[in-house]
Amino acid sequence: MTVLLDTHTVLWATLNPSMLSSLATKIILDTANTLLVSSISAWEIANKVRIGKLPEAELLEKDFTRNMADAGYTLLPLGVEDALRAGRLVGDHCDPWDRMIAAQALALDIPVISIDPKLDAFGVRRLW
Secondary structure: OEEEEOHHHHHHHHHOHHHOOHHHHHHHHOOOOEEEEEHHHHHHHHHHHHOOOOHHHHHHHHOHHHHHHHOOOEEEOOOHHHHHHHHHOOOOOOOHHHHHHHHHHHHHOOOEEOOOHHHHHHOOOEEO
């Protein structure tokens, strides 16, 4: 199965795995699964580290690409079509990071591993 990890899922999986649900843990630990991490998560984490909201993620952010590879995650680049799709999503949820993750999941027709029910408004298949 191929899944897209929401930003908090990436953070919890790498910094505090006990925060993950049993289903999320099972999916992440199954080496048969392809675990995608959006480039938007890199931006979100870097932004929150910079403004002091995620000091615990400084080391993760400092060498993000290597840390994702070491965890067995595949980075998913952002494209113009992703940006357009995110901007066109109907719904009141204004978080640009969530909108982009939803747009990428919809484009690839894959579920998102996320605790956030706000993603449901976009028609995303969400697993938790």
